[in-house]
Amino acid sequence: MRDFHFPGRSSVLAADGMCATSHPLAAKAAVDVLQAGGNAMDAAIAGAVLLGICEPQMTGIGGDCFVLFKPAGSEEIKALNGSGRAPAAASAAALRDKGHETVPLYGPEAVTIPTAVDAFCRLNADWGKLGLDQVLAPTIHYAEAGVPVAPRVAFDWPKAGEALSGHGRKHYMIEGAPGRVGQTFRAPGQAEVLRRIAAQGRDGFYTGEVAEDMVAELRARGGVHTLDDFASAESFYSEPVSGDYKGTELVEHPPNGQGTTAILMLNILRQFDLAGMEPLGAERAHIEAEAAKLAYDARNRFIADPDHTVRLEHMLSLETAKRLAALIDPKRAMAAAKPVSEAVHKDTIYITVVDKDRMAVSLIYSIYHGFGSGIASEKFGILFQNRGAGFSLEDGHPNEMGGGKRPMHTIIPGMLKRAGKVLMPFGVMGGAYQPNGHARLVTNMIDYGLDVQDALDAPRSFSDAGKMNVERGYSDTVRAELAEMGHDVVVPDGPLGGGQAIVIREDGILEGGSDPRKDGIALGY
Structure with missing residues (x-):
């Protein structure tokens, strides 16, 4: 239990349903869907799509x-992969021939x-239980009526907005400038797409006028995308x-x-007595x-499109x-492992x-970098992700860009089970931080007994691209000790990631948590 003398927030407890985002x-839209007779899938989709209006940079x-x-009624966890492929004509060799060592972040490539x-x-x-019309109704409403810009969104907008170009600026700037706290952001073009x-169904997006709008913009930018790629x-x-x-x-x-990266990282941490270390001490931060570094190096070597990933069992092995x-x-x-590319994001x-x-x-749902590629379609203002920056351009690499391949993704949803029950x-959001964030959250709860x-x-804290990022919540003493160990310690400009979780307690009560690094809440009924 937290010390009520200090600022903070309590876990949220409810019996019938809960959303944390x-x-x-x-969160409210998701709970409204539950109370209207929808199930958790309906509610999650409703809330996720609305987040594209509430947090358009994300x-x-x-x-x-x-x-x-x-x-419901099962403890079996299922997975759905909603990641997209490179266009059929995409080619790593073509980019190498142009002198690129990594995929350009803000181009159609x-x-x-x-x-x-x-x-x-x-x-x-x-x-789901409800129709798409009911599930998408909250987003259609807010896309037209508008959403007041929240503090964390306003914090991100100026820097992330530098990626926007052309129609991206028209649709994702407010009066030509980054959104400020309390200003209203609207996306009427997206409301029309969601109505379709x-x-x-999916044809309202992947075929017809909406798809034509998307392909026309990408082709005008030099992209090799086709209507067949979308269909x-x-x-x-x-x-x-x-x-x-x-x-x-x-x-x-x-x-x-990159979920296997989190599993490998926890398997490495199992070899150390984390519980015997100070939770906010230099020793734990160093070992983590x-x-x-070691788990991410394995990720960079092996994780790719499911049809091309190699040595998956090697990554999962305790040995x-x-x-x-x-x-x-x-x-x-030790020295940092070489990243798969320079495309590390936090959005x-x-x-x-x-x-x-x-x-x-x-x-978990993303456009990769802040405001993605910065490219938006002309009529409807659909902002394109730049997930292709997750590809390698190294010849023969499992994650080498290729037509019809899916790139390595940083986004990872997680679940915990105990004694066979979920x-x-x-x-935990935060781009490359996510496997580390999963490991940190799990060890916080299991090794240190935190709610x-x-x-x-x-x-x-997080070691990334040669820098040891240590949030301001750590003491200067810890930062000094880490520096003495050889870490290049920095205090990051923004916080590391942001997490959400719901515990299904043994007594049947739901206990939700929401990261203060974001604007969100856990909300139940």
Whole structure:
């Protein structure tokens, strides 16, 4: 229990249903859907799509998603891959011939086919209770009426908005400037697109006038995208992957997401007595940083499109983790592993919903960098992700860009199980930080006994691209000790990630937590 002498927030408790996400309007929309007779899938889709209006720098219908979910009456976790492919004509060799070593972040080359809409339509048809018209109604309303810009959104907008160009600036600036707190952001073009999806399903997005608007803009920018690329976009179900951490099972989405990285990282951390270390001490931060370097190096080598990922079992093996843990010097930092590309981002949304029948949904949805590629379609203002920047241009790499391939994704929804039962759907946003964030949240709860809200509130550190990012919640003494170990310590401009989680307690009560690093809440009834 938190110390009520200090600022903070309590976990939210409710009996019948709950949503935890990064914006209050989306949380309320999700709970409204539950109370209107929808289930957790309906509510999660409703809230996620609305987040594209509430947090336009983070996500939108021009992006991708991954979903883990537990149906009502079952403890089996299912996975849905809503990530898109590169256009059929995409070529790493062509980019190498132009002198590129990485995929350009803000050009059409980085735009993969957005597949979240197909995923939402599929999940609604297969698992929802309400029609798409009811599920999309909150977003249609707010896209037209507008949403007041929230503080965290306003914090992100100036820097992220530098990516916007052409029609992107027209649709995603307010009076030509970044949105300020309290200003109203509207997206009437997206409202019209959502009406078409509500009436026609996926065809309202992937064929006809909407698809033509998207392809025309990408082709005008020099892209190789075609109407056939959009018409063939397809999400698919897959089998989750998992690993044990001290009697609790971490369940992750399989590749092309980086969930296996979190499992490998926890397996490395199992080799150390984390519980015997100070939770906010330099020793824990150091060991975690070293484990992250090793786990991320494996990610960079092996994770790719599901049809091209190699040595997946190697990443999940406890023996692999033991060998990697033996490389860690408890007193000295090692050199950072080479990143898969320079495309590290921090812009994603996460939503989790549990309903009265205990269907649980863990959904993460993103356009990759802040405002994605910065490119938006002319008429409808659909902002394209730049997920193709997650490809490697290295010849022969499993994650090498290629026509029809899916890139390695940083977004990962998570769930915890204990004794065969789903314990907690959760997610931690923050681009490359996400596997580290999953490991930090799990160890906060298991090794240090924190409740879900305290585990999300606690200060974070992360070794990334040669820098040891240490939030201001750590002491200067700890930063000095880490520097003595050889870490290049910096205080990041913004916070590390942002998480949401709902614990399904043994007594049947739902306990939700929402990260103060975002604008959101946990809300139940």
